[in-house]
Amino acid sequence: MEFDVIVIGGGSAGSAAAARLAADPKLSVCLIEAGGRNDDVFVRTPGFLAFMPKRSNWAYDTEPMDALNGRIGYQPRGRGLGGSSAINGMVYIRGNRWDYDNWAALGCTGWGWDDVLPVFRRQEGNERGGDALHGGEGPLNVADQRSPSPVGQAFVDAANQLQIPRNDDFNGPSQEGMGHYQVTQKDGQRWSTARAFLDPLAGRSNLTVLTATLVEKIVIENGRATGVAIQRGGRSQIVTARGGVVLSAGAFGSPQILMLSGIGAGAHLAQHGIPVVRDTPAVGADLQDHCDYLVGYDLDDPTLFGASLRGMWAMVKGWIEHRRHGTGLLTTNFAESGGFVTIRPDAPAPDLQFHFMRAIIQNHGRDKVRGHGFSLHVCVLRPESRGWVRLNSADPAAAPAINPNFLSDERDMALLRDGAKLMHRIAATPPMSQLGARERNPVDYHDDAALEARIRAVSDTIYHPVGTCRMGPDADDVVDPTLALRGIEGLWVADASIMPRLISGNTNAPSIMIGERCGDFVRASLQAA
Numbered sequence: 001m002e003f004d005v006i007v008i009g010g011g012s013a014g015s016a017a018a019a020r021l022a023a024d025p026k027l028s029v030c031l032i033e034a035g036g037r038n039d040d041v042f043v044r045t046p047g048f049l050a051f052m053p054k055r056s057n058w059a060y061d062t063e064p065m066d067a068l069n070g071r072i073g074y075q076p077r078g079r080g081l082g083g084s085s086a087i088n089g090m091v092y093i094r095g096n097r098w099d100y101d102n103w104a105a106l107g108c109t110g111w112g113w114d115d116v117l118p119v120f121r122r123q124e125g126n127e128r129g130g131d132a133l134h135g136g137e138g139p140l141n142v143a144d145q146r147s148p149s150p151v152g153q154a155f156v157d158a159a160n161q162l163q164i165p166r167n168d169d170f171n172g173p174s175q176e177g178m179g180h181y182q183v184t185q186k187d188g189q190r191w192s193t194a195r196a197f198l199d200p201l202a203g204r205s206n207l208t209v210l211t212a213t214l215v216e217k218i219v220i221e222n223g224r225a226t227g228v229a230i231q232r233g234g235r236s237q238i239v240t241a242r243g244g245v246v247l248s249a250g251a252f253g254s255p256q257i258l259m260l261s262g263i264g265a266g267a268h269l270a271q272h273g274i275p276v277v278r279d280t281p282a283v284g285a286d287l288q289d290h291c292d293y294l295v296g297y298d299l300d301d302p303t304l305f306g307a308s309l310r311g312m313w314a315m316v317k318g319w320i321e322h323r324r325h326g327t328g329l330l331t332t333n334f335a336e337s338g339g340f341v342t343i344r345p346d347a348p349a350p351d352l353q354f355h356f357m358r359a360i361i362q363n364h365g366r367d368k369v370r371g372h373g374f375s376l377h378v379c380v381l382r383p384e385s386r387g388w389v390r391l392n393s394a395d396p397a398a399a400p401a402i403n404p405n406f407l408s409d410e411r412d413m414a415l416l417r418d419g420a421k422l423m424h425r426i427a428a429t430p431p432m433s434q435l436g437a438r439e440r441n442p443v444d445y446h447d448d449a450a451l452e453a454r455i456r457a458v459s460d461t462i463y464h465p466v467g468t469c470r471m472g473p474d475a476d477d478v479v480d481p482t483l484a485l486r487g488i489e490g491l492w493v494a495d496a497s498i499m500p501r502l503i504s505g506n507t508n509a510p511s512i513m514i515g516e517r518c519g520d521f522v523r524a525s526l527q528a529a
């Protein structure tokens with residue numbers, strides 16, 4: 001097993017990176033993925049999210065978080081081709097142009113908005129068509145929702161009543177405002193990166209895709225990545241990379257694999273008996289994620305998901321409609337509407353994001369809730385809190401230790417508290433207030449202490465961890481602005497982990513953009529060699 005380039009992880013970034021590399025017929029590319037093909041009906045049908053097979057999710061628990069009363073959080077991560085794009089909420093958001101200009105200002109030359117926009121446009125196949133900000137022909141299908149709930153519309157209308165503007169395109173000229181999210185779907189089906197980038201390459205002789213293959217570590221010889229140690233079919237073996245290795249195992253998987261390969265904080269590696277190849281304390285540091293406060297509402301409305309006989313019947317009807325027409329309840333991405341609001345006058349870009357969910361999401365949907373309803377969510381877009389990822393063990397099959405450290409910085413709590421108040425005001429404004437929905441666990445929004453206690457009791461991730469292999473201009477940053485790992489030849493990192501700062505929005509499209517750019521960087525480097 002010998003290839004020019006090996007890509008580790010077939011997720012959002014890894015699929016795009018592998019496709020970009022394999023577009024060069026002279027390169028032989030191997031994509032290695034721990035999970036399976038992920039092409040079953042539960043993955044393809046958006047509304048079956050609650051029935052997603054366990055094998056498609058790494059389903060990590062976090063360490064106890066101090067500012068959340070010592071609670072253990074949950075971090076779902078996709079496992080299988082498509083990675084987290086195969087289990088996510090399908091919201092298509094790139095972030096704010098300020099985010100990328102800020103990356104460039106931090107020293108990440110070549111990552112300003114004008115640099116990344118052409119890549120977003122090239123990848124995007126927006127069903128509304130292309131224009132100066134959008135692509136209409138790319139492989140990543142982006143669609144308007146086919147059958148959104150009227151309750152999500154009421155949320156948008158109520159926000160408009162409070163002078164929050166209507167926005168029909170969050171990736172357009174302005175991010176500010178409320179509306180319906182566009183989704184990565186095609187014909188009412190989930191459009192994961194496996195479908196967008198890998199399926200069109202099926203049968204290509206220069207792309208080998210190995211599923212059910214766990215990467216143990218990267219093989220580094222004389223300061224150069226020369227291959228990958230894998231477990232496959234119960235056997236350990238080495239796959240050789242003549243040109244290099246691209247690591248796209250995600251914000252938790254990539255730092256874990258680097259540490260298992262001897263790249264990380266030296267003292268921490270020594271604790272686990274791992275020989276230090278390069279002492280790089282930034283590996284696993286700087287974890288940033290969107291901390292989300294949510295409120296559940298009971299509402300006896302069969303257009304909302306719910307555990308009831310009527311709910312089951314709606315699912316059956318929805319399934320038939322979905323199969324026949326690709327419309328109806330099962331096209332929902334759950335996070336149907338919402339948007340972006342700036343509440344701090346000095347913020348350079350919106351500082352809060354809202355999501356209306358078409359179901360009562362309790363404990364990440366893992367608690368079964370009786371009756372119908374919805375939940376409202378608000379998160380802090382550019383948190384100050386920083387967490388970490390470390391090893392629990394030198395066993396590559398063991399879960400890493402993850403601590404997002406949510407709300408450890410008081411500024412995040414203050415912003416989230418103000419966001420929770422605004423969300424409550426929207427819910428109390430017509431037409432939302434006229435629906436007759438009942439808040440599940442009412443709290444006094446005038447009592448800051450009570451509200452903060454509630455926030456600490458219920459908040460957790462809205463699934464956007466980044467930053468654990470940060471890109472930057474300095475010797476202590478993990479990768480340089482061409483995503484090459486500092487100090488090791490022939491090794492690149494390309495996924496959400498390289499973001500030096502969390503972007504102001506959902507992280508799938510940015511991760512895909514990062515993957516594709518890395519494909520270009522690697523090709524340029526191999527050509528120059």
Ligand SMILES: Cc1cc2nc3c(=O)[nH]c(=O)nc-3n(C[C@H](O)[C@H](O)[C@H](O)COP(=O)(O)OP(=O)(O)OC[C@H]3O[C@@H](n4cnc5c(N)ncnc54)[C@H](O)[C@@H]3O)c2cc1C
Nearest residue numbers: 009011012013034083084088089090091215253496506508
């Ligand atoms: C539940 C959920 C909902 C979300 N909703 C949205 C949304 O609506 N919109 C949005 O924009 N973003 C959303 N996100 C976030 C977005 O999907 C992620 O930011 C993005 O997919 C990250 O891409 P990635 O390439 O960094 O990692 P991933 O897509 O997670 O890919 C990493 C891949 O590496 C593989 N891997 C890891 N370790 C190994 C190993 N040792 N050996 C072999 N393979 C390995 C994994 O199995 C996985 O396939 C959501 C995420 C989740 C989990």
